[in-house]
Amino acid sequence: MTFGQPIPIGDWVSNGVNNLTDRYAAAFDSITHAVHFLISGLQTGLAWIPVPVFIALVAVLALAAMGWKRPGGWSLAIFSVLGLGLVWNLGYWDDLIKTLALVLAAEVLVILIGVPTGILSAKSRLLEKTLRPVLDIMQTMPAFVYLVPAVIFFGLGLVPGVISTTIFALPPLIRLTTLGIRQVPHELVEATQSFGATWWQLLTKVQIPSALPSIMAGVNQSIMLGLSMVVISAMIGAGGLGNVVLEGITQLDVGKGFVGGLCVVILAIILDRLTQSLGRLNKEKH
Structure with a gap:
Protein backbone atom coordinates (compact mmCIF):
# COMPACT_ATOMS: atom_id res chain seq x y z
CA MET A 1 0.00 0.00 0.00
CA THR A 2 1.52 3.30 -1.09
CA PHE A 3 1.03 6.75 0.43
CA GLY A 4 -2.26 8.29 -0.61
CA GLN A 5 -3.89 4.98 -1.44
CA PRO A 6 -7.18 4.37 0.46
CA ILE A 7 -6.84 2.07 3.46
CA PRO A 8 -8.88 -1.08 2.70
CA ILE A 9 -10.76 -1.09 6.02
CA GLY A 10 -13.88 -2.49 4.35
CA ASP A 11 -11.91 -5.43 2.96
CA TRP A 12 -10.38 -6.14 6.36
CA VAL A 13 -13.79 -6.17 8.01
CA SER A 14 -15.27 -8.40 5.28
CA ASN A 15 -12.38 -10.87 5.57
CA GLY A 16 -12.70 -10.92 9.35
CA VAL A 17 -16.43 -11.58 9.17
CA ASN A 18 -15.93 -14.37 6.64
CA ASN A 19 -13.33 -15.99 8.87
CA LEU A 20 -15.68 -15.81 11.86
CA THR A 21 -18.57 -17.36 9.95
CA ASP A 22 -16.33 -20.18 8.70
CA ARG A 23 -14.66 -20.99 12.01
CA TYR A 24 -17.55 -20.52 14.42
CA ALA A 25 -20.54 -21.58 12.36
CA ALA A 26 -21.58 -24.11 15.04
CA ALA A 27 -21.49 -21.43 17.74
CA PHE A 28 -23.65 -19.09 15.69
CA ASP A 29 -26.10 -21.93 15.03
CA SER A 30 -26.32 -22.59 18.77
CA ILE A 31 -27.02 -18.91 19.47
CA THR A 32 -29.65 -18.91 16.73
CA HIS A 33 -31.44 -21.91 18.25
CA ALA A 34 -31.31 -20.44 21.77
CA VAL A 35 -32.65 -17.04 20.70
CA HIS A 36 -35.31 -18.64 18.52
CA PHE A 37 -36.42 -20.78 21.48
CA LEU A 38 -36.70 -17.65 23.63
CA ILE A 39 -38.71 -15.73 21.02
CA SER A 40 -40.99 -18.70 20.30
CA GLY A 41 -41.68 -19.17 24.00
CA LEU A 42 -42.55 -15.51 24.48
CA GLN A 43 -44.75 -15.38 21.38
CA THR A 44 -46.57 -18.57 22.33
CA GLY A 45 -47.11 -17.42 25.91
CA LEU A 46 -48.33 -13.94 24.95
CA ALA A 47 -50.55 -15.22 22.13
CA TRP A 48 -52.08 -17.85 24.44
CA ILE A 49 -53.63 -15.15 26.65
CA PRO A 50 -57.08 -14.07 25.35
CA VAL A 51 -57.03 -10.48 24.13
CA PRO A 52 -59.56 -9.08 26.66
CA VAL A 53 -57.69 -10.79 29.51
CA PHE A 54 -54.37 -9.46 28.23
CA ILE A 55 -55.70 -5.90 28.08
CA ALA A 56 -57.18 -6.23 31.58
CA LEU A 57 -53.87 -7.57 32.93
CA VAL A 58 -51.99 -4.61 31.47
CA ALA A 59 -54.48 -2.21 33.06
CA VAL A 60 -54.13 -3.91 36.46
CA LEU A 61 -50.34 -3.85 36.12
CA ALA A 62 -50.50 -0.13 35.34
CA LEU A 63 -52.55 0.51 38.46
CA ALA A 64 -50.23 -1.62 40.59
CA ALA A 65 -47.09 0.05 39.24
CA MET A 66 -48.34 3.65 39.26
CA GLY A 67 -50.43 3.35 42.41
CA TRP A 68 -54.16 2.76 42.89
CA LYS A 69 -54.64 6.11 44.63
CA ARG A 70 -52.70 8.18 42.11
CA PRO A 71 -54.39 9.81 39.10
CA GLY A 72 -51.46 8.72 36.93
CA GLY A 73 -52.24 5.07 37.59
CA TRP A 74 -55.82 5.38 36.42
CA SER A 75 -54.76 7.51 33.45
CA LEU A 76 -52.29 4.85 32.30
CA ALA A 77 -54.82 2.07 32.91
CA ILE A 78 -57.48 3.84 30.84
CA PHE A 79 -54.96 4.66 28.11
CA SER A 80 -53.83 1.01 28.03
CA VAL A 81 -57.40 -0.24 27.65
CA LEU A 82 -58.28 2.28 24.95
CA GLY A 83 -54.93 2.02 23.12
CA LEU A 84 -54.70 -1.77 23.10
CA GLY A 85 -58.40 -1.99 22.28
CA LEU A 86 -57.77 0.24 19.27
CA VAL A 87 -54.92 -2.00 18.09
CA TRP A 88 -57.20 -5.03 18.44
CA ASN A 89 -59.99 -3.26 16.55
CA LEU A 90 -57.62 -2.31 13.71
CA GLY A 91 -56.65 -5.97 13.26
CA TYR A 92 -52.98 -5.63 14.21
CA TRP A 93 -53.04 -7.53 17.49
CA ASP A 94 -50.94 -10.43 16.21
CA ASP A 95 -48.35 -8.00 14.88
CA LEU A 96 -48.29 -6.22 18.24
CA ILE A 97 -47.68 -9.52 20.04
CA LYS A 98 -44.81 -10.34 17.66
CA THR A 99 -43.29 -6.91 18.25
CA LEU A 100 -43.69 -7.19 22.02
CA ALA A 101 -42.08 -10.63 22.00
CA LEU A 102 -39.17 -9.28 19.93
CA VAL A 103 -38.63 -6.34 22.29
CA LEU A 104 -38.93 -8.50 25.43
CA ALA A 105 -36.54 -11.13 24.04
CA ALA A 106 -34.01 -8.43 23.18
CA GLU A 107 -34.45 -6.87 26.63
CA VAL A 108 -33.81 -10.21 28.34
CA LEU A 109 -30.50 -10.46 26.47
CA VAL A 110 -29.72 -6.80 27.18
CA ILE A 111 -30.21 -7.35 30.93
CA LEU A 112 -28.24 -10.61 30.97
CA ILE A 113 -25.30 -8.90 29.24
CA GLY A 114 -25.64 -5.29 30.35
CA VAL A 115 -26.08 -5.58 34.12
CA PRO A 116 -23.07 -7.88 34.78
CA THR A 117 -20.94 -5.84 32.38
CA GLY A 118 -21.97 -2.62 34.12
CA ILE A 119 -21.15 -4.09 37.53
CA LEU A 120 -17.71 -5.24 36.35
CA SER A 121 -17.13 -1.83 34.77
CA ALA A 122 -17.98 -0.14 38.07
CA LYS A 123 -15.42 -2.34 39.84
CA SER A 124 -12.62 -1.88 37.30
CA ARG A 125 -11.41 1.48 36.02
CA LEU A 126 -9.43 -0.28 33.29
CA LEU A 127 -12.52 -2.05 32.00
CA GLU A 128 -14.51 1.19 32.09
CA LYS A 129 -11.86 3.03 30.07
CA THR A 130 -11.77 0.14 27.59
CA LEU A 131 -15.56 0.02 27.25
CA ARG A 132 -16.07 3.77 26.97
CA PRO A 133 -14.95 4.19 23.33
CA VAL A 134 -16.70 0.93 22.38
CA LEU A 135 -19.99 2.17 23.86
CA ASP A 136 -19.51 5.55 22.20
CA ILE A 137 -19.15 3.85 18.83
CA MET A 138 -22.17 1.62 19.48
CA GLN A 139 -24.35 4.61 20.38
CA THR A 140 -23.29 6.75 17.42
CA MET A 141 -23.28 4.01 14.79
CA PRO A 142 -26.26 4.28 12.39
CA ALA A 143 -28.88 1.67 13.25
CA PHE A 168 -28.31 -1.35 19.58
CA ALA A 169 -30.06 -1.12 22.97
CA LEU A 170 -27.17 -2.36 25.15
CA PRO A 171 -25.02 0.76 25.84
CA PRO A 172 -27.48 2.75 28.03
CA LEU A 173 -27.95 -0.13 30.47
CA ILE A 174 -24.19 -0.70 30.81
CA ARG A 175 -23.54 2.99 31.41
CA LEU A 176 -26.38 3.51 33.90
CA THR A 177 -25.58 0.29 35.80
CA THR A 178 -21.98 1.45 36.16
CA LEU A 179 -23.15 4.88 37.28
CA ALA A 197 -20.19 -9.06 54.56
CA THR A 198 -18.76 -10.94 51.60
CA TRP A 199 -18.43 -9.27 48.21
CA TRP A 200 -21.52 -11.14 47.03
CA GLN A 201 -23.57 -10.00 50.02
CA LEU A 202 -22.34 -6.45 49.52
CA LEU A 203 -23.32 -6.57 45.86
CA THR A 204 -26.74 -8.22 46.18
CA LYS A 205 -27.94 -6.69 49.46
CA VAL A 206 -26.51 -3.17 49.26
CA GLN A 207 -25.11 -2.06 45.91
CA ILE A 208 -27.68 -3.49 43.48
CA PRO A 209 -30.73 -2.44 45.59
CA SER A 210 -29.27 1.07 45.98
CA ALA A 211 -28.46 1.27 42.27
CA LEU A 212 -31.81 -0.19 41.15
CA PRO A 213 -33.41 3.16 40.18
CA SER A 214 -30.46 3.88 37.90
CA ILE A 215 -30.56 0.34 36.51
CA MET A 216 -34.30 0.66 35.84
CA ALA A 217 -33.65 3.92 34.01
CA GLY A 218 -31.22 1.96 31.82
CA VAL A 219 -33.87 -0.71 31.25
CA ASN A 220 -36.35 1.98 30.25
CA GLN A 221 -33.95 3.55 27.76
CA SER A 222 -32.97 0.21 26.27
CA ILE A 223 -36.63 -0.74 25.75
CA MET A 224 -37.28 2.57 23.97
CA LEU A 225 -34.23 2.03 21.76
CA GLY A 226 -35.42 -1.52 21.07
CA LEU A 227 -38.79 -0.23 19.90
CA SER A 228 -37.05 2.27 17.65
CA MET A 229 -35.38 -0.68 15.93
CA VAL A 230 -38.73 -2.36 15.18
CA VAL A 231 -39.20 -0.80 11.75
CA ILE A 232 -35.56 -1.24 10.82
CA SER A 233 -35.51 -4.89 11.90
CA ALA A 234 -38.52 -5.53 9.67
CA MET A 235 -36.17 -4.99 6.71
CA ILE A 236 -34.46 -8.29 7.57
CA GLY A 237 -37.65 -10.26 8.18
CA ALA A 238 -38.34 -9.55 11.86
CA GLY A 239 -42.01 -8.92 11.08
CA GLY A 240 -44.45 -7.45 13.58
CA ASP A 253 -49.66 3.71 1.53
CA VAL A 254 -49.68 6.65 3.96
CA GLY A 255 -52.65 5.33 5.90
CA LYS A 256 -51.14 1.92 6.54
CA GLY A 257 -47.82 3.44 7.53
CA PHE A 258 -49.56 5.84 9.93
CA VAL A 259 -51.63 3.10 11.55
CA GLY A 260 -48.57 0.88 12.00
CA GLY A 261 -46.63 3.76 13.51
CA LEU A 262 -49.58 4.60 15.79
CA CYS A 263 -49.62 1.03 17.12
CA VAL A 264 -45.89 1.22 17.83
CA VAL A 265 -46.40 4.52 19.68
CA ILE A 266 -49.18 3.04 21.84
CA LEU A 267 -46.96 0.10 22.81
CA ALA A 268 -44.00 2.42 23.44
CA ILE A 269 -45.99 4.71 25.75
CA ILE A 270 -47.30 1.80 27.82
CA LEU A 271 -43.87 0.19 28.21
CA ASP A 272 -42.23 3.55 28.93
CA ARG A 273 -44.68 4.50 31.68
CA LEU A 274 -44.58 1.04 33.25
CA THR A 275 -40.77 0.89 33.46
CA GLN A 276 -40.58 4.50 34.69
CA SER A 277 -43.10 3.78 37.44
CA LEU A 278 -41.25 0.64 38.52
CA GLY A 279 -38.07 2.70 38.77
CA ARG A 280 -39.86 5.31 40.92
CA LEU A 281 -41.25 2.61 43.22
CA ASN A 282 -37.76 1.23 43.81
CA LYS A 283 -36.44 4.73 44.45
CA GLU A 284 -39.16 5.43 47.00
CA LYS A 285 -38.38 2.18 48.83
CA HIS A 286 -34.72 3.13 49.12
Whole structure:
Protein backbone atom coordinates (compact mmCIF):
# COMPACT_ATOMS: atom_id res chain seq x y z
CA MET A 1 0.00 0.00 0.00
CA THR A 2 1.52 3.30 -1.09
CA PHE A 3 1.03 6.75 0.43
CA GLY A 4 -2.26 8.29 -0.61
CA GLN A 5 -3.89 4.98 -1.44
CA PRO A 6 -7.18 4.37 0.46
CA ILE A 7 -6.84 2.07 3.46
CA PRO A 8 -8.88 -1.08 2.70
CA ILE A 9 -10.76 -1.09 6.02
CA GLY A 10 -13.88 -2.49 4.35
CA ASP A 11 -11.91 -5.43 2.96
CA TRP A 12 -10.38 -6.14 6.36
CA VAL A 13 -13.79 -6.17 8.01
CA SER A 14 -15.27 -8.40 5.28
CA ASN A 15 -12.38 -10.87 5.57
CA GLY A 16 -12.70 -10.92 9.35
CA VAL A 17 -16.43 -11.58 9.17
CA ASN A 18 -15.93 -14.37 6.64
CA ASN A 19 -13.33 -15.99 8.87
CA LEU A 20 -15.68 -15.81 11.86
CA THR A 21 -18.57 -17.36 9.95
CA ASP A 22 -16.33 -20.18 8.70
CA ARG A 23 -14.66 -20.99 12.01
CA TYR A 24 -17.55 -20.52 14.42
CA ALA A 25 -20.54 -21.58 12.36
CA ALA A 26 -21.58 -24.11 15.04
CA ALA A 27 -21.49 -21.43 17.74
CA PHE A 28 -23.65 -19.09 15.69
CA ASP A 29 -26.10 -21.93 15.03
CA SER A 30 -26.32 -22.59 18.77
CA ILE A 31 -27.02 -18.91 19.47
CA THR A 32 -29.65 -18.91 16.73
CA HIS A 33 -31.44 -21.91 18.25
CA ALA A 34 -31.31 -20.44 21.77
CA VAL A 35 -32.65 -17.04 20.70
CA HIS A 36 -35.31 -18.64 18.52
CA PHE A 37 -36.42 -20.78 21.48
CA LEU A 38 -36.70 -17.65 23.63
CA ILE A 39 -38.71 -15.73 21.02
CA SER A 40 -40.99 -18.70 20.30
CA GLY A 41 -41.68 -19.17 24.00
CA LEU A 42 -42.55 -15.51 24.48
CA GLN A 43 -44.75 -15.38 21.38
CA THR A 44 -46.57 -18.57 22.33
CA GLY A 45 -47.11 -17.42 25.91
CA LEU A 46 -48.33 -13.94 24.95
CA ALA A 47 -50.55 -15.22 22.13
CA TRP A 48 -52.08 -17.85 24.44
CA ILE A 49 -53.63 -15.15 26.65
CA PRO A 50 -57.08 -14.07 25.35
CA VAL A 51 -57.03 -10.48 24.13
CA PRO A 52 -59.56 -9.08 26.66
CA VAL A 53 -57.69 -10.79 29.51
CA PHE A 54 -54.37 -9.46 28.23
CA ILE A 55 -55.70 -5.90 28.08
CA ALA A 56 -57.18 -6.23 31.58
CA LEU A 57 -53.87 -7.57 32.93
CA VAL A 58 -51.99 -4.61 31.47
CA ALA A 59 -54.48 -2.21 33.06
CA VAL A 60 -54.13 -3.91 36.46
CA LEU A 61 -50.34 -3.85 36.12
CA ALA A 62 -50.50 -0.13 35.34
CA LEU A 63 -52.55 0.51 38.46
CA ALA A 64 -50.23 -1.62 40.59
CA ALA A 65 -47.09 0.05 39.24
CA MET A 66 -48.34 3.65 39.26
CA GLY A 67 -50.43 3.35 42.41
CA TRP A 68 -54.16 2.76 42.89
CA LYS A 69 -54.64 6.11 44.63
CA ARG A 70 -52.70 8.18 42.11
CA PRO A 71 -54.39 9.81 39.10
CA GLY A 72 -51.46 8.72 36.93
CA GLY A 73 -52.24 5.07 37.59
CA TRP A 74 -55.82 5.38 36.42
CA SER A 75 -54.76 7.51 33.45
CA LEU A 76 -52.29 4.85 32.30
CA ALA A 77 -54.82 2.07 32.91
CA ILE A 78 -57.48 3.84 30.84
CA PHE A 79 -54.96 4.66 28.11
CA SER A 80 -53.83 1.01 28.03
CA VAL A 81 -57.40 -0.24 27.65
CA LEU A 82 -58.28 2.28 24.95
CA GLY A 83 -54.93 2.02 23.12
CA LEU A 84 -54.70 -1.77 23.10
CA GLY A 85 -58.40 -1.99 22.28
CA LEU A 86 -57.77 0.24 19.27
CA VAL A 87 -54.92 -2.00 18.09
CA TRP A 88 -57.20 -5.03 18.44
CA ASN A 89 -59.99 -3.26 16.55
CA LEU A 90 -57.62 -2.31 13.71
CA GLY A 91 -56.65 -5.97 13.26
CA TYR A 92 -52.98 -5.63 14.21
CA TRP A 93 -53.04 -7.53 17.49
CA ASP A 94 -50.94 -10.43 16.21
CA ASP A 95 -48.35 -8.00 14.88
CA LEU A 96 -48.29 -6.22 18.24
CA ILE A 97 -47.68 -9.52 20.04
CA LYS A 98 -44.81 -10.34 17.66
CA THR A 99 -43.29 -6.91 18.25
CA LEU A 100 -43.69 -7.19 22.02
CA ALA A 101 -42.08 -10.63 22.00
CA LEU A 102 -39.17 -9.28 19.93
CA VAL A 103 -38.63 -6.34 22.29
CA LEU A 104 -38.93 -8.50 25.43
CA ALA A 105 -36.54 -11.13 24.04
CA ALA A 106 -34.01 -8.43 23.18
CA GLU A 107 -34.45 -6.87 26.63
CA VAL A 108 -33.81 -10.21 28.34
CA LEU A 109 -30.50 -10.46 26.47
CA VAL A 110 -29.72 -6.80 27.18
CA ILE A 111 -30.21 -7.35 30.93
CA LEU A 112 -28.24 -10.61 30.97
CA ILE A 113 -25.30 -8.90 29.24
CA GLY A 114 -25.64 -5.29 30.35
CA VAL A 115 -26.08 -5.58 34.12
CA PRO A 116 -23.07 -7.88 34.78
CA THR A 117 -20.94 -5.84 32.38
CA GLY A 118 -21.97 -2.62 34.12
CA ILE A 119 -21.15 -4.09 37.53
CA LEU A 120 -17.71 -5.24 36.35
CA SER A 121 -17.13 -1.83 34.77
CA ALA A 122 -17.98 -0.14 38.07
CA LYS A 123 -15.42 -2.34 39.84
CA SER A 124 -12.62 -1.88 37.30
CA ARG A 125 -11.41 1.48 36.02
CA LEU A 126 -9.43 -0.28 33.29
CA LEU A 127 -12.52 -2.05 32.00
CA GLU A 128 -14.51 1.19 32.09
CA LYS A 129 -11.86 3.03 30.07
CA THR A 130 -11.77 0.14 27.59
CA LEU A 131 -15.56 0.02 27.25
CA ARG A 132 -16.07 3.77 26.97
CA PRO A 133 -14.95 4.19 23.33
CA VAL A 134 -16.70 0.93 22.38
CA LEU A 135 -19.99 2.17 23.86
CA ASP A 136 -19.51 5.55 22.20
CA ILE A 137 -19.15 3.85 18.83
CA MET A 138 -22.17 1.62 19.48
CA GLN A 139 -24.35 4.61 20.38
CA THR A 140 -23.29 6.75 17.42
CA MET A 141 -23.28 4.01 14.79
CA PRO A 142 -26.26 4.28 12.39
CA ALA A 143 -28.88 1.67 13.25
CA PHE A 144 -28.89 0.23 9.73
CA VAL A 145 -25.26 -0.82 10.10
CA TYR A 146 -26.21 -3.42 12.72
CA LEU A 147 -28.37 -5.27 10.22
CA VAL A 148 -25.47 -6.33 7.97
CA PRO A 149 -23.47 -8.48 10.43
CA ALA A 150 -26.71 -9.77 11.98
CA VAL A 151 -27.85 -11.11 8.60
CA ILE A 152 -24.42 -12.55 7.78
CA PHE A 153 -24.09 -14.39 11.08
CA PHE A 154 -27.72 -15.38 11.71
CA GLY A 155 -29.55 -15.18 8.37
CA LEU A 156 -32.97 -13.57 7.96
CA GLY A 157 -35.91 -13.55 10.34
CA LEU A 158 -36.65 -12.81 13.97
CA VAL A 159 -33.30 -13.98 15.36
CA PRO A 160 -31.11 -11.39 13.59
CA GLY A 161 -33.75 -8.80 14.44
CA VAL A 162 -33.42 -9.62 18.14
CA ILE A 163 -29.61 -9.72 17.96
CA SER A 164 -29.33 -6.35 16.20
CA THR A 165 -31.86 -4.84 18.60
CA THR A 166 -29.90 -6.19 21.58
CA ILE A 167 -26.64 -4.66 20.40
CA PHE A 168 -28.31 -1.35 19.58
CA ALA A 169 -30.06 -1.12 22.97
CA LEU A 170 -27.17 -2.36 25.15
CA PRO A 171 -25.02 0.76 25.84
CA PRO A 172 -27.48 2.75 28.03
CA LEU A 173 -27.95 -0.13 30.47
CA ILE A 174 -24.19 -0.70 30.81
CA ARG A 175 -23.54 2.99 31.41
CA LEU A 176 -26.38 3.51 33.90
CA THR A 177 -25.58 0.29 35.80
CA THR A 178 -21.98 1.45 36.16
CA LEU A 179 -23.15 4.88 37.28
CA GLY A 180 -25.63 3.46 39.78
CA ILE A 181 -23.11 1.12 41.41
CA ARG A 182 -20.53 3.90 41.68
CA GLN A 183 -23.04 6.29 43.24
CA VAL A 184 -23.71 3.99 46.20
CA PRO A 185 -22.49 5.96 49.27
CA HIS A 186 -18.99 4.94 50.26
CA GLU A 187 -19.96 5.08 53.93
CA LEU A 188 -22.69 2.48 53.32
CA VAL A 189 -20.22 0.17 51.60
CA GLU A 190 -17.67 0.55 54.42
CA ALA A 191 -20.32 -0.09 57.07
CA THR A 192 -21.44 -3.25 55.30
CA GLN A 193 -17.88 -4.48 54.98
CA SER A 194 -17.18 -3.74 58.65
CA PHE A 195 -19.91 -6.22 59.60
CA GLY A 196 -18.05 -8.94 57.70
CA ALA A 197 -20.19 -9.06 54.56
CA THR A 198 -18.76 -10.94 51.60
CA TRP A 199 -18.43 -9.27 48.21
CA TRP A 200 -21.52 -11.14 47.03
CA GLN A 201 -23.57 -10.00 50.02
CA LEU A 202 -22.34 -6.45 49.52
CA LEU A 203 -23.32 -6.57 45.86
CA THR A 204 -26.74 -8.22 46.18
CA LYS A 205 -27.94 -6.69 49.46
CA VAL A 206 -26.51 -3.17 49.26
CA GLN A 207 -25.11 -2.06 45.91
CA ILE A 208 -27.68 -3.49 43.48
CA PRO A 209 -30.73 -2.44 45.59
CA SER A 210 -29.27 1.07 45.98
CA ALA A 211 -28.46 1.27 42.27
CA LEU A 212 -31.81 -0.19 41.15
CA PRO A 213 -33.41 3.16 40.18
CA SER A 214 -30.46 3.88 37.90
CA ILE A 215 -30.56 0.34 36.51
CA MET A 216 -34.30 0.66 35.84
CA ALA A 217 -33.65 3.92 34.01
CA GLY A 218 -31.22 1.96 31.82
CA VAL A 219 -33.87 -0.71 31.25
CA ASN A 220 -36.35 1.98 30.25
CA GLN A 221 -33.95 3.55 27.76
CA SER A 222 -32.97 0.21 26.27
CA ILE A 223 -36.63 -0.74 25.75
CA MET A 224 -37.28 2.57 23.97
CA LEU A 225 -34.23 2.03 21.76
CA GLY A 226 -35.42 -1.52 21.07
CA LEU A 227 -38.79 -0.23 19.90
CA SER A 228 -37.05 2.27 17.65
CA MET A 229 -35.38 -0.68 15.93
CA VAL A 230 -38.73 -2.36 15.18
CA VAL A 231 -39.20 -0.80 11.75
CA ILE A 232 -35.56 -1.24 10.82
CA SER A 233 -35.51 -4.89 11.90
CA ALA A 234 -38.52 -5.53 9.67
CA MET A 235 -36.17 -4.99 6.71
CA ILE A 236 -34.46 -8.29 7.57
CA GLY A 237 -37.65 -10.26 8.18
CA ALA A 238 -38.34 -9.55 11.86
CA GLY A 239 -42.01 -8.92 11.08
CA GLY A 240 -44.45 -7.45 13.58
CA LEU A 241 -45.64 -3.85 13.52
CA GLY A 242 -42.41 -2.84 11.80
CA ASN A 243 -43.49 -4.88 8.81
CA VAL A 244 -46.76 -2.94 8.68
CA VAL A 245 -44.86 0.36 8.61
CA LEU A 246 -42.39 -1.02 6.06
CA GLU A 247 -45.23 -2.12 3.78
CA GLY A 248 -46.73 1.34 4.06
CA ILE A 249 -43.41 2.85 2.97
CA THR A 250 -42.76 0.45 0.08
CA GLN A 251 -46.36 0.64 -1.17
CA LEU A 252 -46.60 4.42 -0.61
CA ASP A 253 -49.66 3.71 1.53
CA VAL A 254 -49.68 6.65 3.96
CA GLY A 255 -52.65 5.33 5.90
CA LYS A 256 -51.14 1.92 6.54
CA GLY A 257 -47.82 3.44 7.53
CA PHE A 258 -49.56 5.84 9.93
CA VAL A 259 -51.63 3.10 11.55
CA GLY A 260 -48.57 0.88 12.00
CA GLY A 261 -46.63 3.76 13.51
CA LEU A 262 -49.58 4.60 15.79
CA CYS A 263 -49.62 1.03 17.12
CA VAL A 264 -45.89 1.22 17.83
CA VAL A 265 -46.40 4.52 19.68
CA ILE A 266 -49.18 3.04 21.84
CA LEU A 267 -46.96 0.10 22.81
CA ALA A 268 -44.00 2.42 23.44
CA ILE A 269 -45.99 4.71 25.75
CA ILE A 270 -47.30 1.80 27.82
CA LEU A 271 -43.87 0.19 28.21
CA ASP A 272 -42.23 3.55 28.93
CA ARG A 273 -44.68 4.50 31.68
CA LEU A 274 -44.58 1.04 33.25
CA THR A 275 -40.77 0.89 33.46
CA GLN A 276 -40.58 4.50 34.69
CA SER A 277 -43.10 3.78 37.44
CA LEU A 278 -41.25 0.64 38.52
CA GLY A 279 -38.07 2.70 38.77
CA ARG A 280 -39.86 5.31 40.92
CA LEU A 281 -41.25 2.61 43.22
CA ASN A 282 -37.76 1.23 43.81
CA LYS A 283 -36.44 4.73 44.45
CA GLU A 284 -39.16 5.43 47.00
CA LYS A 285 -38.38 2.18 48.83
CA HIS A 286 -34.72 3.13 49.12
